[in-house]
Amino acid sequence: MAGEIPDLHAQERTGTGKGAARAARREGMVPGIVFGGDADPLPINIPFNVLLKKLKAGRFKSTLFNLKVDGHDDVRVICRDVQRDVVKDLPTHLDLMRLRRTTxxxxxxxxxxxxxxxxxxxxxxxxxxxxxxxxxxxxxxxxxxxxxxxxxxxxxxxxxxxxxxxxxxxxxxxxxxxxxxxxxxxxxxxxxxxxxxxxxxxxxxxxxxxxxxxxxxxxxxx
Structure with missing residues (x-):
């Protein structure tokens, strides 16, 4: 078993839709959604600087993360999509998928x-x-x-x-x-x-x- 699965810290996002997403970005956060598994989709926010650093490190979409959100059990996730601004090429939204042990x-x-x-x-x-x-x-x-x-x-x-x-x-x-x-x-x-x-x-x-x-x-x- 892999010895070190990196943690990915996020906050639960209150509210959904474009208005809540824009508010998150104004606060220096990148909105996202966690889906899959046996649980309901969970809207989250991740600090922009944290996400940008991980993206620049490379292979973000092929790295398994241990997602930590206050009030929720830790869960293994993998990124399925990162949406970027068409002009600045900066992250504006991400999709994380929960993984079962058999995935x-x-x-x-x-x-x-x-x-x-x-x-x-x-x-x-x-x-x-x-x-x-x-x-x-x-x-x-x-x-x-x-x-x-x-x-x-x-x-x-x-x-x-x-x-x-x-x-x-x-x-x-x-x-x-x-x-x-x-x-x-x-x-x-x-x-x-x-x-x-x-x-x-x-x-x-x-x-x-x-x-x-x-x-x-x-x-x-x-």
Whole structure:
């Protein structure tokens, strides 16, 4: 289970409709609605600066939150929509959906690499290049993994590890169908430089025929 589900603090909004929403915005709040589950829709307000900061942090719509509203039980929610001002592109309203434990959702799960000490490629001086430090998975809301483990203990220099090489938690699957790369063990930069020098030296050793020599050769053939 995910260890840290971030809290999202909100206030219950009294009144509904455009008038109440405009009043909330004048007070520096963003109106919203919480729907779904077995409860009635709950109108809420979230401080504008708090919401804007979370939006700028990225992946707001794919993050599971623990919604805290005074007078109500905490509930897990995920954002389903953020409406923005067409001119200023600032948030004006948001929709949050309550989640049951059996609800399937898309979340970015951190990648944890194990087996680095045993990895033959790293022991030879190779460098672990991480292509994805998190992977978007379809998971069950009641069984969210804290991370997925990627074993690199058998990788050699030049090897890659893809999502098909990873044992995912039961019930979880990637949102991308193709077998994408998560990481690889690259050759050390010094070795790359030596290979480049060797290639350059090999090219320099290839004999070239000058114009005078070529003409002499053609003359001899005649």
């Amino acid at each position: 399937k959702i898309n979340l970015f799960i951190p990648v944890e690499f194990v087996g680095e000490e045993e990895c033959p490629g790293l022991r030879k001086g190779g460098v672990l290049t991480v292509v994805r430090n998190e992977v978007e998975l379809i998971v069950t809301a009641g069984d969210i993994p804290e991370s997925i483990q990627v074993d690199i203990s058998t990788l050699n220099v030049g090897d890659t590890v893809t999502i098909s090489d990873v044992t995912l938690p039961e019930g979880a699957k990637p949102t991308i169908d193709r077998d994408f790369v998560i990481a690889n063990v690259a050759a050390p930069s010094a070795l790359k430089s030596e290979d480049a020098d060797d290639e350059g030296a090999a090219e320099a050793e290839v004999p070239t025929v000058g114009e005078d020599e070529a003409e002499a050769a053609e003359g001899g053939e005649e």
